[in-house]
Amino acid sequence: MSATRYAYLGPEGTFTEVALRTLPEAATRELVPMVSVPAALDAVRTGEAAAALVPIENSVEGGITATLDALTGGEPLMIYREVLLSITFALLVRPGTKLSDIKTVTAHPAAQPQVRNWMAAHLPQAVWESAASNADGARLVQEGRYDAAFAGEFAAATYGLEPLVTEIHDAENAQTRFVLVGRPARPSAPTGADKTSVVIWLGDDHPGALLELLQEFAVRGVNLMLIQSRPTGEGIGNYCFAVDAEGHIADRRVGEALMGLKRICPKVRFLGSYPRADVSVDEVRPLRTGTSDSDFTEAADWLARSQDGRI
Ligand SMILES: O=C(O)C(=O)Cc1ccccc1
DSSP states (O other): GGEEEEEEEEEEEHHHHHHHHSSSSGGEEEEEEEEEEEHHHHHHHTTTTEEEEEEEEEEETTOHHHHHHHHHSSSEEEEEEEEEEOOOEEEEEEETTTGGOEEEEEOOGGHHHHHHHOOOOOTOOOOOOOOOOOOHHHHHHHTTTSEEEEOOTTHHHHOOOOOEEEEEOOSTTEEEEEEEEEEEEOOOOOOOSSEEEEEEEESSSOHHHHHHHHHHTTTOOEEEEEEEEEEEESSOOOOOEEEEEEEETTSSHHHHHHHHHHSSSEEEEEEEEOOOSSOGGGGGOOTTTOSHHHHHHHHHHHHHHHTOOOO
């Protein structure tokens, strides 16, 4: 039963649901809306759902902290896929509401930086309150709790609302990245255009600790795509780092970088290696000289021969 269920950040009508429906297998799964990202991930942990789709990063504000924190703590989970979605908001209201009637507005916190300038220009007096998701904001407008919600235009019909303004986005080409998360298992094989996500805890506080962490990637020619610090919860100044690196854990340069981190850091959590949604294999940046799998193999053979005196 659970193998057929995919949880997502609900309720019905979120961007997350739209992103989930772009996955071919979604057509054959039961899609289950959940009230929050932690609830969606816990449904996977308990086995209620086989996987969950949750927002993790947007191109305007960076990492979505609630998701990063829910993946950093608790029983380990792994990312198997990513989905990129272009985001533009509509201002949804109960039929008949005019712009001048709007005193309160709601949406998911990640929406705010994407509509802030528009709000300052068009609704300077309106008070903002956060909702659990954009669709949940629309539901609260339907219930009369707020005057307007920023959400996908497609959510209007579900909640009996009308789009008063459409195509709202402060930044052109704003995108949100979603990840499909499941229980730990062997990652799918490398495609040649992959990404690896890890969370890394720094050890004792000393000058250059972050540089040492970054060097493990740099010396092996591994490019980073995201680095986001998050407090560990163990007092001011204690941070861990959520990092996305180009490549797959089965690529030698990535595996060696992770081994390097494992040696120097107290804790490293592997969050998965999965195909990149932003580029295809022929668009991936060329490898730096000396960092291909065969370069690593030849160097290991040379070392073994040298250790044997077979020079
Ligand atoms: O999926 C949604 O609708 C969400 O509430 C998360 C979100 C927030 C802002 C932009 C895209 C997705």
